[in-house]
Each structure stands twice: as C-alpha cells, then as structure tokens.
Amino acid sequence: MLNLTLLGLSEEQLHWACVVFTESMLRAQVPLHLTLPTTPITEPQEIKTGWSTETVVRVVIVVVATLGMLKVLLWYYRRRPQTEDTSTGTQQPSEPETQESAQPVE
DSSP states (O other), X not given: OEEEEOSOOOTGGGGOEEEEEETTEEEEEEEEEEEOOSSOOOOOOOOOOSOXXXXXXXXXXXXXXXXXXXXXXXXXXXXXXXXXXXXXXXXXXXXXXXXXXXXXXX
C-alpha cells in the first residue's frame, strides 16, 4: 500500500490507485491511502537576499588571489629582457652591428 499526504482531499481522490498497463492490459494495481496532514502546514520561510559572511570571504579571497597573480605576471614581464623576440623566443641584438673599415688616419 502506498501512503500519500495531501493538503486537501476530494471525494473522488479517496478511490485513487496506482496501476501498470502493458499494451492495454492491466498488469498491476496498488491502492493509494490518502490522508490529510495532522499538523498545519506553515508557509515557506522567506529567502534571505543579503550576502552571507561566507560569500564575502570567498569574494575577497578570489579578488586578492587574482590581483596577486596579475602583480606577479607584471613583475615577470618587466623583469625579462626587452630584446627578446616573443614570436620565436630568440634574442635579437638591440642595435644592429655595423662593420667599419679601419683605415689609418694620416
């Protein structure tokens, strides 16, 4: 037997049953025992819309961690050599080498 508690009952609901059919043939039938609640049902509690302490702490941790990572990346970017070619990863000289012919001055 299945038990079910409803907020309100009508006369026809007292005769409900759970049934199983296979190709239009009744295979199983279980009567339902419907009752009304014994204690009055209270209305649901209002949902709090404010920020909890846990949420504030999590947001602060995420912001501090993100700013820390950005600071480390900025420090690393400024520390690396400025002549590094970012597309190939090789270093290029900052000034082109010129060969001057050495001639004695008389």
